[in-house]
Amino acid sequence: xxxxxxxxxxxxxxxxxxxxxxxxxxxxxxxxxxxxxxxxxxxxxxxxxxxxxxxxxxxxxxxxxxxxxxxxxxxxxxxxxxxxxxxxxxxxxxxxxxxxxxxxxxxxxxxxxxxxxxxxxxxxxxxxxxxxxxxxxxxxxxxxxxxxxxxxxxxxxxxxxxxxxxxxxxxxxxxxxxxxxxxxxxxxxxxx
Numbered sequence: 001x002x003x004x005x006x007x008x009x010x011x012x013x014x015x016x017x018x019x020x021x022x023x024x025x026x027x028x029x030x031x032x033x034x035x036x037x038x039x040x041x042x043x044x045x046x047x048x049x050x051x052x053x054x055x056x057x058x059x060x061x062x063x064x065x066x067x068x069x070x071x072x073x074x075x076x077x078x079x080x081x082x083x084x085x086x087x088x089x090x091x092x093x094x095x096x097x098x099x100x101x102x103x104x105x106x107x108x109x110x111x112x113x114x115x116x117x118x119x120x121x122x123x124x125x126x127x128x129x130x131x132x133x134x135x136x137x138x139x140x141x142x143x144x145x146x147x148x149x150x151x152x153x154x155x156x157x158x159x160x161x162x163x164x165x166x167x168x169x170x171x172x173x174x175x176x177x178x179x180x181x182x183x184x185x186x187x188x189x190x191x192x
Contacts, residue, residue: 025143029132031125034128035128038124052113070092073088073089127170132166141162144162
């Protein structure tokens with residue numbers, strides 16, 4: 001039994017150095033460039049920007065309305081009794097609270113902007129990450145960094161950039177999806 005243990009250790013050491021000497025394979029992507037070149041992302045981003053503009057206008061209208069209520073109270077203050085002034089100030093305070101709540105609802109940490117962003121953009125980002133993982137497994141990368149993220153990358157050789165490969169795969173997936181949709185539409189047209 002004892003002579004078998006050194007033999008097994010020797011075999012393991014003979015196989016393992018090849019794997020250990022390979023070194024870590026590193027690649028990187030530029031998520032911003034990839035997303036800018038995906039038409040679905042552009043559409044979703046445009047839709048989100050439109051919704052954000054609508055929400056900003058809604059809040060601005062509420063602020064204008066609040067300002068008008070304050071100006072009206074200041075103009076009528078000399079004509080009103082202290083009780084009426086207190087009532088109006090309370091109404092204005094409540095309305096100002098509604099404006100703040102609306103801002104929080106639309107742009108707060110758990111607001112509509114974040115929710116809509118996740119709803120519209122997250123599926124596309126998930127698609128990119130799935131393709132990146134697939135490429136990493138196929139090409140045997142140990143690490144893939146996002147150049148556009150907070151990680152500081154002071155230098156990298158272009159041959160480690162797999163952004164173009166990711167884009168090609170995503171575009172191929174989109175073309176395949178579009179073909180399937182066309183075939184489905186043709187089948188439905190023929191069936192009708």
